[in-house]
Amino acid sequence: MRRITCLCSALIIFVLVSHAEAWKHFWRGKWFHKKLESSSINTHFPPDQWFEQKLDHFDVVNSKNWKQRYHTNDTFFEGDGPVFLMIGGEGEASPKWMVQGMWIEWAKKFNALCFQLEHRYYGKSHPTKNMSTKNLKYLSSEQALADLAYFIEAKKKELKLSHNKWIVFGGSYPGSLAAWFRLKYPHLAHGAVASSAPLFAKINFKEYLGVVTNALETTQQSSQCTAAIEQATTALEDEIQSSSCCKTMEKLFSLCDPLDVTNKLDVANLFETLAGNFEGVVQYNKDNREFKGANITIDVLCDMMTDPKLGSPLARYAAVNNVLLGTTGEKCLDFKYDKFLKDMRSTDWNSSASEGGRQWTYQTCTEFGYYQSSDLEDQPFGKRFPIEFSIRQCSDIFGGKFNYKLLKNAVARTNFIYGGLGLKLDRTVFPNGSVDPWSALGITSNSTGNVAIFIQGTAHCADMYPPSLKDSLELTGARNVIESHLRSWISID
Known part of the structure; x- marks a missing residue:
């Protein structure tokens, strides 16, 4: 699933995602997946x-x-x-x-x-x-x-x-x-x-990646970790622009579909999702959710990114991705923008979108913005998901009137009333x-x-x-x- 504010949003911080559908595991700063209840707590819960x-x-x-x-x-x-x-x-x-x-x-x-x-x-x-x-x-x-x-x-x-x-x-x-x-x-x-x-409320929340970068550099590996991420991002850029792309990348990153490098929206989705691997771990670092079967922290990620035994920086970047896919129960990485839109346009309460993605996207488009773009200069995740990529999703999902002008007025109104x-x-x-x-x-x-x-x-x-x-x-x-x-x-x- 892709990147969205809570729940900690306050009410999903005791859960782990386990979802194999067309959503990525982290979307605009939020986890949205089916929940795995902890088996370590044997108690009765109050009824609805x-x-x-x-x-x-x-x-x-x-x-x-x-x-x-x-x-x-x-x-x-x-x-x-x-x-x-x-x-x-x-x-x-x-x-x-x-x-x-x-x-x-x-x-x-x-x-x-x-x-x-x-x-x-x-x-x-x-x-x-x-x-x-x-x-x-x-x-x-x-x-x-x-x-x-x-x-x-x-x-x-x-x-x-x-x-x-x-x-x-x-x-x-x-x-x-x-x-x-x-x-x-x-x-x-x-x-x-x-x-x-x-x-x-802020449309272009580019500072998000700044805090992520600084957090990764608090690990023992310090700037070596973010340097390795930057090297991996550069290598990925070189690969998708090469004439031999993209079978190796599809296998390396366990992509669900062939990668068409001429589809800029798919490429943006891919780069944003790979950055989301690190964003999600940073945001919920050491949060005591031990029942999820894996204790993945920023230290674990940076250990992987600086471990030469895992191969090149690009191979390590892929290794991080595949470990997180396994932790979240996903068999492959779904990056297709049209699949994402199909899911997010679902209006039925029984759809995967109802877990929160469609609703929260609507609120970001009509109240908050909060889009974690790649527009910040000093960050290692590349420039492939600029603010324009997030803003267009409002109109692609909800219709043409949900555009930048509406979003700008909505964000200004939110800050005014609160x-x-x-x-x-x-x-x-x-x-x-x-x-x-x-x-x-x-x-x-x-x-x-x-x-x-x-x-x-x-x-x-x-x-x-x-x-x-x-x-x-x-x-x-x-x-x-x-x-x-x-x-x-x-x-x-």
């Missing part, structure tokens, strides 16, 4: 519950409703404790979040009642009969925030929780939602933990990891009204995972700081 939600919160004439999925854990609640709400993101909400994760550890300490609300259009929360472009007009961060508001108001009344303090949690895009909910509905959220939250990096909030913390590429769009230093927690050496949403003996002192310290803020907020009368 359903909340009657409004289809359009901003049209009083529209009376249509739909059923939104949520989960509850009241095991620790003693009546006067706080209420914790985990915000769902761009993937299916896992009930595992109701029994593990740092927020559950804090729920135990503070006797909190816990809810998790799945984001509209993701997972099992289907507001419309399909995902047609016409129906996706009800998919937006603003509608999602209103969903949260109506849910909180209803639960306060139903369970007599009017005097309890509500704290919202989220990671990645849901982290942004947590901060934005505190901004837009301060009377409903007493505090917010906005982990790894990209708050500044404040971008000028956002100022009290009782909100912004944890980010130094290895996380998304930190480039987040709040990483303290300013008036904002509490930034910048965690050296950690990646995307690291503070949200269950604690481990392998956690660094920096990560443990950051969690302690978050906990101290929670204690302070909850104790305020």
Whole structure:
């Protein structure tokens, strides 16, 4: 699958992809695949519950409703404790979040009642009969925030929780939602933990590859790793421009189809996907997902890229690709742009696109951008996937009106209504990891009204995972700081 913001998006960070269809394993910074549940946890999960939600919160004439999925854990609640709400993101909400994760550890300490609300259009929360472009007009961060508001108001009344303090949690895009909910509905959220939250919408997120490059150079191999990647990229460029291309490359990289070097979109897709191999590992580096059967970190990748026993730099680049294909259960690398479009144009809830790719692409085309292009000068992955390649996908998937002009206006509007990096909030913390590429769009230093927690050496949403003996002192310290803020907020009368 190809590169997309969460889920950590907050709700797929306990899963691993296993998908052999025409999607690549990493798409614009997100994992979108069928989930493999961990067998290491033997416990009962709370059942699905359903909340009657409004289809359009901003049209009083529209009376249509739909059923939104949520989960509850009241095991620790003693009546006067706080209420914790985990915000769902761009993937299916896992009930595992109701029994593990740092927020559950804090729920135990503070006797909190816990809810998790799945984001509209993701997972099992289907507001419309399909995902047609016409129906996706009800998919937006603003509608999602209103969903949260109506849910909180209803639960306060139903369970007599009017005097309890509500704290919202989220990671990645849901982290942004947590901060934005505190901004837009301060009377409903007493505090917010906005982990790894990209708050500044940007069309050309070329800085993403800059953080990836810097992260790879923190390994023992340092710049030798990125130098080897650059050599591999140059060698691949030479190969596809040679008269003998492309049988060797097809075999070396386990391509699903013959490579037509005259098809610039296929070539762009291939280069972007190979870069995505490294992006995905950097973004979720050392994230404690040990049950996936392989502990692939940036150290492992750089060991491979600098190991002469694996052959030339190009052969090592291919070896990384094939190892990740095996880890994700894919038999070959699918790079065909027309296959990608066919999948992404699927509107049925039973299609592979419904796992989040189509919906999230729509949100990037209408709200956020966030496109990780190859336009940054000082990075080793080549120049084959410029910003124009990402922008054209909006029109190719959703139709001609979804063009650069619409995207430019949409991104400007998002930053206007939420404040971008000028956002100022009290009782909100912004944890980010130094290895996380998304930190480039987040709040990483303290300013008036904002509490930034910048965690050296950690990646995307690291503070949200269950604690481990392998956690660094920096990560443990950051969690302690978050906990101290929670204690302070909850104790305020």
